[in-house]
Amino acid sequence: MKTNVYGDFACYYDLLGWSRFSKICAQRLKNFVRFRGKGDETILDLACGTGELEYRLRKTKLRFVGVDMSRRMLKQARGKNKGVKFIHGDMTSVRLKRRFNIVVSFFDSVNHLGSIAALCKMFKTARIHLREGGFFIFDMLSPEGLAGWELVEIRRKPGYTLIINGFYFPERTLAEITIEGFVNVSSGDSSGKTTYKHFLQKIYERSYPLDKVAESLTKAGFGNISVSSFDPDEPIENASRWFFVVS
Ligand SMILES: C[S@@+](CC[C@H](N)C(=O)[O-])C[C@H]1O[C@@H](n2cnc3c(N)ncnc32)[C@H](O)[C@@H]1O
Known part of the structure; x- marks a missing residue:
């Protein structure tokens, strides 16, 4: 891991x-x-x-x-x-x-x-x-709680969008979670341009x-x-x- x-x-x-x-x-x-x-x-x-x-x-x-x-x-x-x-x-x-x-x-x-x-x-x-x-x-x-990470979820909020993709491997009581985010970092100036910061986070959890x-x-x-x-x-x-x- x-x-x-x-x-x-x-x-x-x-x-x-x-x-x-x-x-x-x-x-x-x-x-x-x-x-x-x-x-x-x-x-x-x-x-x-x-x-x-x-x-x-x-x-x-x-x-x-x-x-x-x-x-x-x-x-x-x-x-x-x-x-x-x-x-x-x-x-x-x-x-x-x-x-x-x-x-x-x-x-x-x-x-x-x-x-x-x-x-x-x-x-x-x-x-x-x-x-x-x-x-x-x-x-x-x-292990029951960790199994809850077997999911695909999209969270869309005014300031960001998150795509959460989790896999649970019961034989290893392991969850592999990928969080991909797009965060609105627009400066709010007169240009009216919307800028997003992208990140990718992988988390491994075991129980x-x-x-x-x-x-x-x-x-x-x-x-x-x-x-x-x-x-x-x-x-x-x-x-x-x-x-x-x-x-
Ligand atoms: C889900 S966050 C929890 C942070 C905080 N305790 C909270 O309640 O929000 C997990 C944290 O564990 C830290 N972490 C993971 N493995 C670690 C290790 N071996 N030693 C120290 N920190 C670790 C990560 O960097 C992260 O900040």
Whole structure:
């Protein structure tokens, strides 16, 4: 599986609505620290993307460090969050030589890892960066959820058109997603000319059976594993997305 580097798509990630998922994650994290913490926790965000989580929680006392493998995503994150540290790195191997109260990784980010070995390495990264008594919180698309990427979709909005073409390979629990976009970047001057910026983004995502994920968490040194369905209306047996809180 090729690496999942976000290129030209990064500039339009927020505009195209991809960062909206952060709204839910920000609220969950806020609730979590309200009930389980002090409110001034240090948080490591693995695969932080465009830093939308940090932006949404900028008025709290939470202090973030974000890590992402895409320089283009990090550029967006830095532009939105002055004073927050964003580091270019691979979440399977990055070592920051400091520990945090909470490590998070949201919006399918762990699904971007191409093998169970890589997943295990990422879990180890999370554990190594946690203080005693800290929590690792992340979501993950289940194989059922990933199968939802078997689709062809055209989204036509006033500012852009997206063509999304996804294939799901059940034997490998792998989704190959191609996002082709045409974003209206017209300057709005008197020429009346409409200009579109074209981009092509390929994303590969994988999922694994729940027992394999739990086994990897145990191997990485986590003892308490709590998993629920991300969507409270879905029973855990056929949840499309899992929500993990582990320590
Ligand atoms: C779907 S985006 C999620 C971004 C952000 N967490 C959010 O909620 O919007 C997935 C992110 O994972 C990053 N990524 C993928 N593989 C990575 C890796 N091995 N190490 C660090 N970042 C990675 C991509 O660059 C991208 O920014």
